Amino acid sequence: MLHSTGSLLTIDVGDRTTVAEDVDDVLSSFIGGRGVGVKLAHDRIPFDADPFGPENSLFFTTGPLQCSTMSFTGRMNCTGVSPLTDGLLSSNAGGFLSRHFAATGYGAVQVTGRSDDLVAVHVTDEGIEFEEVPQLAGATVTEVGEYMADEHDLGDEQLVVAGPAGENRVRFASIMTTEHRAFGRGGLGAVLGAKGVKCISFAGDSAPDIDIDPIQMDVHREAATANDHPMKSAGTTSVTEYANHVSALPTRYFSELEFEGASDIGGEAVAEKKYKKGTCSQCAFACKLPTKDEETGLETEGPEYETVMAFGSNAGVDDIVSVMKSNDLCDELGMDTISCGDVISAYLAANDEFGNDELVHDLVEKIAYREDEGDLLAEGVHRAADDLGVEDWTVKGLEFSAHDGRTLNGQGLAFAVSNRGADHMYAEFYSKEYPLVGKDEAVDPTGLDGKPPLIVAKENHNAVLDSGVVCKFSRDFMTEERLETLLDTEYERLQDIGAEIVELERHFNNERGFDREDDTLPYDLPDFEAALSEYYAERGWNDDGTVKSASASADD
Template sequence: MNLLRVNLTKQTICTDEIDDEFSCFIGGRGLATALFADEVKPDVKPLHSDNKLIFTTGALTGSSIPFSARHNVTSISPLTNTIFSSNAGGNFGCELARTGYRAVIIEGRASSPVYLYIGENMGDEPAELRDAAHLWGADVFEATVRLTKECRVHFRNTAVIGIAGEHQVYFANIMTQMHRAFGRGGLGAVMGNKNLKAVVASGGNMIPAGRYTDIDAGLWKKVVDSMTGLKYLGTSSILDVANSNQALPTRNYSATTYKDAGKIDGEALRKHTINVNTCHSCLVACKRVTQSKKYNIITEGPEYETLMALGSNLCVNSLDDIIKSNYLCNKYGLDTISTGAAVAGLIEASEKNRTKYKIAWGDYDGVHKLIEMIAKREGIGAELAEGAAAFAQKHDVPYYTVKGLDFPGHDCRGLAGQGLSYAVSNRGADHLYSMEYMEEYGSPERTIITGKAKRVVYNENRNAVLDSMALCKFSVRFYTMDDYLKILSKITGSMEEKDMQMLGASIVEMERRFNCKRGFDKKDDVLPKIMKPSGFEEELKSYYRLRGWAKNGCPE
């Protein structure tokens, strides 16, 4: 496997072979974590030139296997201060895979704005850094269009930051093909701190298809034959389920059901849906292309998490207005969950007269204004750009985070096992780290935490391997463990379930060791008081025992 190393400070680019000690982690999150932990000192600050960004593809990225479009970026998050891996769908990962590099390591800081072009017809050079002064200040949409013309590529070949990344907002995204995101932890701010506006990948290498021909037909049939709300409504199908399970965050997480859920759910969104979109090698097509005639906007999304964060959690019950909020976050390159959480904190502070800035619940015009202010760090937006927790602590209002990461749309007051998963996740309150919520929705034991540590460990290990292959985690709705083992055996040789679990556990433990060296331990594996289920502390101890970690939550 090859890697590309880009030093922005020295303006140098070189290629190298990935050592065998790292290749055992396959690719994606596992490979990036191993490389990052080996190269970056644990005391590095997120917004410092010594922090690195590592883009990785998985062994399956761009292959014929269904759900194989995912790709990964790893760095230290300015929002959580932890090692943070974020992955995206779409097609950029496939284009990066076609350059022949499994990993792209970006280090240092450019003295002025640049973008990285990786492509064919480069002569003796594998890639080059190009001036991006003319792109700096452009939003995601503008920058993407300019790059496609300048580099003669498609939208799918681009990964860019918007003005939120340039202003180093702590929850700025890296956006691919305009509307897909490396979301949550603010890695767009790291990219902005490095004066790196974009990465353009345009390789000519063919991705070998023959390796999987004896198994991919059966997997495709499973996807085609399966009935799921993801096909019919996309992720918006989850909203009614969350609401009926008392797990839909509402009014700055103060409630778990929303009386106007029917106005913003999947069926309501159908009236605004004009098309569907998908990722490479996926027939599920869970992405909805929506239109707001009120604002004359066409965009991709909103996803369920956005309907929660910019809808129920702000008491905004109009899809036109949520669609516009989603559009603005994509335009500026902002994470919708953290944006919604920050704005919710401001609204509560305004309600309690703890800030001079005035905004009420349901004030969609005010929300739209604030999104731009956050992206530009203007006025109160400069405070919100530091994250919901920092703002709330300053203004003495409640906040709902783990390790600085805002809670997503699967409230642990209705899903107790998911609460344990949020607390122990190395990324903070991340619903995709174990996806325990998928086991709990509709279960009569969903509010009981006792005995769920074992399943959280199992799912965390499984998902770490999926992130390394890299497969979309929605594949768990279609594939069996036997399916995963057949795929893995094509990559690594014979693979049994215990081997997959051991590999996943080693990735989770690498992340945990790095975080512990940064000062994280049991004190950070916590839930807000109002969200903590009975029996939490005992189940946390059980989790540590199952992991083989010390009582302080760190590996021995």
């Protein structure tokens, strides 16, 4: 089986020590990326670790396909205990970081401990350097990039950065890279900030030589020539108007499912602001969205569909430039746009301020610096809901993304069972229910009959993609047969590996107290409890949502 190579580098930022060790057994069993990160985290982070404590770790991992020249491979993974969900969580980011990481020669990098002084860590194939950077306290993502360029000749694409939100332990702070790309969901930026790490850089010339099947060029060529694909002009926002049409667009803090201003913030509105092509490393698909507003001079990347929902329809805002500004502020300050937009929408609901975009922008900054009401909102919806007097629209503490499960019922169940919480990309089941796939894969969005096994298969498949690492927007190009060929393993075995990854996450979270009661939704779905039991049975788990002793704990 094709898999990542290289040692695990453990960096203790508290005592300034580093250790490299062989983890070939993990790499050969879990491919790379999320699989390797989850296995290492499961075995090396104490089950009772405080997310903000020195015993929590962040595992940065990439996959074997980052040694290819194939489209859809400009991504990498980060895994740790989330301060937002309190469970094990993996997040992956696009951009241009992954190949710089691979060039260090390491298969995985663990960051643990806690530094008393603000520090930058420089990881190269020739050694590791610790640099105290008190002058960067409170610096924005752009300011950190400028410093690293001036002082070390490092580009933004070589950095992972904790913005002010990460330093201030905002529970949904992102780890930022390549300026506008984010390890977004779950607050891993706050973990980095709690460790006293402002920035980590990766550089080298020791990328492994991994033999990858020539079919990679077929994928790359098709990505380059798919000129009529809607993602190429408007990115993920191309689905906005359609989601609104089928009543799946969360609006005014989830109180409605359609937004009258959807066309003002949707795909066409974003495409009008797009001024050049944008992409990730090696990717010819080029679905990113460099945008500019000539009148205000605002220049950013995005917003993507989820941000359009969180800062647009869910906040009652129908001005695309306002949404662009919210997006840009989150990128500069280092925050997940979905969680930040949702918690601000909760505040707007509590204070009857929907549509007040000046207030929205003010709150973004207050959250990042934990000023005034921003201190409460920085805790996220789950912890702030009672004080605000609003309904808790989260699963496992993670704020909802779009593709509403009240219309797309299978996606609703997928939100509930996801180990990560209310994240649409964990199973990506919405693609079957709109549908965004062919007729042979599409399912009726109404009801849950027959869907639990399909959700299991999608979760397993996506765990493998996250281990490869392959962008999920490759779905029109990356068939099961191609994935099987590229990873040199039968697809059935890949499904088994995906199931092992999901089960390791579940077991870790079970040890932290998660069970069936956490697989819930703030709305009713038909036959939900029966479908939940069917999902557990399909996975071979107990009916209370816990794993049996099996593979997850066998190596403890």
